[in-house]
Amino acid sequence: MALPLTYNLRNVFVRWRATAATIFGVALVVAVFVLVQALAVGLEKASQNTGDPRNLMIVRKGSTAESSSQVSRQQFQTLEYLPQIARNANGQPLVSADVVVLVSLPRRESKGEANVSMRGITAIGMELRPQVSLAAGRWFAPSKREVVVSKKLAERFANFSPGEKFKTGGHELTVAGQFDGHNTAFDSEIWMDADEARSIFDRDNYSSILVRTTGTNAAAEFLRRIESDKRLPLRVEAETKYYSEQTSTALPIKILGDFLATAMSIGAIFAAMNTMYASVGARTREIGTLRVLGFRRRTILAGFIIEGAMLAGIGGGLGCLLALPLHGYSTGTLSFNTFSEVVFQFRITPWLAAKGIIFAVVVGIVGSLLPAIRASRLPVIAALKAV
Amino acid sequence: MNIPTFIIKNALRNKRRAVLSVLSVAASLFLLVTLLVALRELTSPPEGLGAALRVAVRNKISITNPLPARQRPIIEHISGVEAVTPFTWFGGKYQNEEGMTFAQFALDAKMMRRLFVDLKMTDAEWQAFTDEKTAAIIGKVTADKYKFKAGDRITLDSTVYPGALQFKIAGIYHGTADDRNMFFHQDYLDDSIGIPGQVGMWWLKVKTIDDMPGVIAAVNKAFANTSAEVRAESERAFQLGFISMWGNIKVLISSICTVVVFTLVLVSASTMSMAIRERFRELAILKAIGFQRRELFTLILAESFGLTVAGGLLGIGGAYALFTFGDISKMTHGIFIAFEVTPKIMGTAALVAASLGIIASIAPSIAVARMSVVNGLKTLD
């Protein structure tokens, strides 16, 4: 029969002064772990939930990103009126060719420059991307040197308020408004008129084509059509799939997070071990008494391991609480896929918090193993240990 | 027996606690050193030899925009310029790899030796490289990874240009700050799948260091108000520009360092406080015998210091040994090629260890100061 859990729990709390440091130490380890992983998750999610499932993205074969892809006007014209393409209310085919250019722009508060993705887009292109909505000002007017910037980008870069101007490619562009990308990859983009973009950046070719087909069968047919045409060195895939593959930036951050957690947990394990040894030392008589009463060695062993797990588990919960305020905090870094700024939020998912607590509990169990073994090996006579 | 022996005997009385304390301090200092080194590597790119004389010239819009090849003679004519080469990103994938594993650049092979003086190859290898248009040279790190040797033919699929190119390896180089890259002929690219008349960027070498500011200004001015405006900057500024694209990475790592140090102090201080508390009875006896408070503080401090010094030697020394003699490239999957533990970093970590030794002894010292001998003797052992 095991010792009641209230016994274990009360012991954890009654020695709180001695255990507080360890609990807090574990809390910090878990907080760091959760925060770094939240960065990685945030990065992934920034691109993952992008795209309309009905759309197909077309880039040049062999390209890994729109910005390094080239689609010629002839290729676009070959596709434009294919029967599988859906049409909008006005009877226009829902196909749009975009120009994506990386532009180096200054950050706010002179914190240096960074590459930003500028997308030359058409009205149809905007129609194909319902995830984006206007947040301030107005959309750019066609044939004008105007842009609309992501609201989230505007927080990080200079001159991005509606009405402000900035220079690039020898031309001055006016910010007509800001849009909200609703936590998709578009949050890291600036949009402008496609033809204006081609003019300013001297582009003959487009970067990519976005297409909406009439249905799943049509999509399959469209794909087959393109892939079998030798004149079209193009790659077609679902827009959602294209974006969900753009997550390699998260990988080094995940590795960093795992490394940090492992390294810090070693210190935490030693701390937990020390705390539990001290606990065993202080409760020698108590342990002996329990054995006199008839409790088994393995019950004592389990009891101390449970206490270690509880101790660390509490630390883990505290750590998650410490990390929580940063949930949703917006930041940005260089994306390895697009080679431009990607804006994202810290995302602490329930699963991540659970992982943090589980990790803490494991630390507690490992740390209390040796002390628990020691406790279980105490002879019954320990009950009579003189003061 | 003398005082130092007494201190050591005391500290080792509970060997297990002493060992755990030392290990805990060691682990945290090891981590601190690792983070400081990573931070330094990420934010201060290594200086290649000859970097002081090199200038990077890229399209003002962004580095991903190309420059027209016709800019070259204009740049060559600017006074103070000694050598010019194009430098174009190929973005090639090797075999069936998911992504790019090493960088490849097209350039003027004949000019290269004058510009990148830190690159070491035999004269024969240089000759083989410049003589043949399809030739390429590869850095030792990548060559070792894929077991390339001179004479091998490799094919790379470009993610930027339409198609693939085959290269013949003319030589393996070493000696640069980043021995992972591959270099080949710009002509070869132009004649095949490249865009003739376009280059990625220019690298220049100035004649003397005094020429640098003038050259930079002249290059920028030469192409102002053209369809391809440029930004010329020193190599250092160019590298720092990349780093600033990482954004808050420096802030992130610095914060983590702070948290680590804080946790370290917290955990180790409490561990040592507990150790001292165990010894109250003995300290009371010493007090009864006639030891002054000052002497007791010294005992506590000495023990505290001893533990942190031992932990420091283990943690900092261990980090130094691992990163100086270990294969960094392999350990970090190629993310880092150098991981230098500088004296400054070791000094910082040592300082942290020393402070820890002092901080950890504060609470117990206060307690001992307040303790009356009678109460101390009554303390449970």
Next chain:
Amino acid sequence: MTAKGNIVTIRNLSKIYRQGEINVTALDNVSLDIAAGEFLTLMGPSGSGKSTLLHIIAGIDRPTSGECQVQNIDVTQLDESQLADWRNQNVGFVFQTFNLIPVLTAQENVELPLLLMKLSSEQRRRRVAAALELVGLADRARHLPRQLSGGQEQRAAIARALVTDPALIVADEPTGNLDSHSAQEVLGVLQTLSRNAGKTVIMVTHDPKAAAFGSRSIHLEKGELTA
């Protein structure tokens, strides 16, 4: 083989242990019978072996040689887990230092040994209440040990010793840490248990006034029975 009415039969019990380089003889060939329902006091100077004898009878120490039968079971032959079960069901131990679990209330402390038996929580509750009632602590059931006086703590410990209804109550200097008034109370309870409840009580003490509460005294010196 137990003679009629003897609950404990000890034959040629010896205990020798090593202390550093020396062999110490704690018990030297001790033989003894204890009748059921006795209140036996073991007396003797420090180091006489009285506590060692008590511990062996109670199953928390093992002799080097000899046998000790309690209710026809030779406890020296039981293995560790068998001893644990045996102690739980047959012995109630009262310590000089009370040994209550600090984080549990008096009630929870008394309940502890019952957790090892197959009883419903209702059955446990009743037994605990009865035991506390017997020692006069019913109104302090929810108090933690630090909220009890020394005498109350020891009474709670006695209640814990009783709650499994053991045949044997074993007490090692139970009044050593008590003032004389509480000591009297505790000794009175032990006496009542022996006289009215039929429990066999074996008590180690060095205080003749405490020994006076017992029905019989035996003396040990240097590991041997004297007088």
